[in-house]
Amino acid sequence: MKAVVFHGVGDIRLDDVREPKIEEATDAIVRLTASAICGTDLHFVRGTMTGMKPGTILGHEGVGIVEEIGKDVRNLRKGDRVVIASTIACGTCSYCRAGYQSQCDKNPNGKQAGTAFFGGPVQSGPFDGLQAEFARVPYANVGLVKLPDGVNDDQAILLSDIFPTAYFGAELAEITPGDTVAIFGCGAVGLFAIVSAQMMGADRVFAVDTIPSRLEMARAQGAEVIHFDEEDPIETILRLTDGIGVDRAIDAVGVDAVRPHAGPAKVTREDKKEAEKQLEAVAPKTNEDGDNWHPGDAPSQALTWAVQALAKAGTLSIVGVYPPQMKWFPIGMAMMRNLTVNMGNCPHRRYMPKLLDLVASGVVDPTKILTNREPLVSVIDAYKAFDRRLPGWVKVELAPAAGAAKKAA
Ligand SMILES: NC(=O)c1ccc[n+]([C@@H]2O[C@H](COP(=O)([O-])OP(=O)(O)OC[C@H]3O[C@@H](n4cnc5c(N)ncnc54)[C@H](O)[C@@H]3O)[C@@H](O)[C@H]2O)c1
Numbered sequence: 001m002k003a004v005v006f007h008g009v010g011d012i013r014l015d016d017v018r019e020p021k022i023e024e025a026t027d028a029i030v031r032l033t034a035s036a037i038c039g040t041d042l043h044f045v046r047g048t049m050t051g052m053k054p055g056t057i058l059g060h061e062g063v064g065i066v067e068e069i070g071k072d073v074r075n076l077r078k079g080d081r082v083v084i085a086s087t088i089a090c091g092t093c094s095y096c097r098a099g100y101q102s103q104c105d106k107n108p109n110g111k112q113a114g115t116a117f118f119g120g121p122v123q124s125g126p127f128d129g130l131q132a133e134f135a136r137v138p139y140a141n142v143g144l145v146k147l148p149d150g151v152n153d154d155q156a157i158l159l160s161d162i163f164p165t166a167y168f169g170a171e172l173a174e175i176t177p178g179d180t181v182a183i184f185g186c187g188a189v190g191l192f193a194i195v196s197a198q199m200m201g202a203d204r205v206f207a208v209d210t211i212p213s214r215l216e217m218a219r220a221q222g223a224e225v226i227h228f229d230e231e232d233p234i235e236t237i238l239r240l241t242d243g244i245g246v247d248r249a250i251d252a253v254g255v256d257a258v259r260p261h262a263g264p265a266k267v268t269r270e271d272k273k274e275a276e277k278q279l280e281a282v283a284p285k286t287n288e289d290g291d292n293w294h295p296g297d298a299p300s301q302a303l304t305w306a307v308q309a310l311a312k313a314g315t316l317s318i319v320g321v322y323p324p325q326m327k328w329f330p331i332g333m334a335m336m337r338n339l340t341v342n343m344g345n346c347p348h349r350r351y352m353p354k355l356l357d358l359v360a361s362g363v364v365d366p367t368k369i370l371t372n373r374e375p376l377v378s379v380i381d382a383y384k385a386f387d388r389r390l391p392g393w394v395k396v397e398l399a400p401a402a403g404a405a406k407k408a409a
């Protein structure tokens with residue numbers, strides 16, 4: 001079968017690989033009809049998330065049809081149409097039963113290993129991912145959620161990771177009615193965080209990024225947009241909130257954050273030096289190729305801005321991904337102003353049924369949030385376009401015979 005395979009930093013290929021088989025009684029094999037590329041996949045290829053094993057199939061977002069089930073999968077049948085939870089959870093350990101499926105005790109690396117997920121580094125399994133024609137889904141009775149006919153693949157694929165993560169991010173931000181919220185990053189996660197914050201009653205949502213097409217999609221959702229190469233985002237947020245700052249901030253950027261390259265927020269030589277030092281530690285090996293696979297040039301920029309934008313006693317939610325070697329957080333600034341900080345990997349399974357209901361009932365149409373579409377291209381080209389931060393929602397084909405994979409925003 002065809003699959004997108006990680007060969008090394010800056011080196012991914014569409015390869016022919018062996019089809020997966022049932023290995024455990026709780027496994028299922030799913031034939032993918034849609035897959036997508038997430039900002040997390042880019043961290044691996046850019047080298048800002050280390051520990052990927054060459055040969056691992058990438059991707060942790062998928063929709064498909066159940067092809068085969070193990071004998072202990074009792075809630076599904078062959079032929080069921082399903083969305084796959086990105087994180088792998090047993091449903092039985094104390095973490096899973098508390099709704100903390102992203103810290104399931106059954107990570108093959110042991111109880112202290114943290115989140116297990118598809119298509120990730122060694123410490124996350126490793127498990128082969130979902131940018132493939134077929135995938136093995138462990139604990140399929142928990143990780144697969146059946147789809148009603150009224151929800152199409154384009155809507156369902158966003159329930160695999162993006163929408164649950166954004167909603168989780170808004171919950172971690174402790175948003176209550178009337179709050180002002182700043183969201184850093186207007187990729188797919190940031191855009192869905194805007195919608196989630198509004199669902200929780202936020203009155204004003206500020207959205208910060210530097211890509212005009214993404215800021216326009218944020219504006220279309222009702223966010224007050226700030227282009228950080230044109231304005232200083234902190235000065236602007238303080239001015240627009242009467243000097244108070246925002247009640248809640250969400251980091252939907254992560255380790256590949258970039259610093260301003262124009263405008264009044266341009267950084268000093270010392271800031272630049274400090275960022276270079278941080279980048280060297282988080283991405284010891286990179287493999288730039290022309291315009292592609294450049295890591296962000298300021299790993300702690302979004303975090304720092306999020307702390308600076310907050311009102312005293314505000315809440316910071318971090319869902320942007322940072323690798324274990326990332327050690328820079330403005331702790332003093334946060335401490336001195338009594339901020340609350342919540343963070344982590346999304347326990348997808350906890351949110352999927354609820355968000356699926358919202359989509360199935362027409363309350364939220366994910367395809368109306370990611371509106372900027374580009375024509376069909378090949379999967380590696382889609383990765384490259386997404387990495388270059390080009391505008392648009394690029395639909396990609398894994399292989400002529402296989403289902404389509406899609407890339408968001
Ligand atoms: N915690 C989880 O469970 C989870 C799940 C999915 C994705 N993620 C993470 O969420 C983050 C966003 O994912 P995505 O798919 O939307 O990625 P993305 O790469 O599409 O979006 C990131 C956006 O941040 C913008 N950005 C860069 N530097 C910035 C800065 N200093 N200030 C404001 N914006 C800045 C970029 O221009 C880009 O639009 C990634 O780090 C991804 O790994 C986490």
Ligand SMILES: [Zn+2]
Nearest residue numbers: 038039040161
């Ligand atoms: Zn993801």
Ligand SMILES: [Zn+2]
Nearest residue numbers: 090093096104
């Ligand atoms: Zn578990």
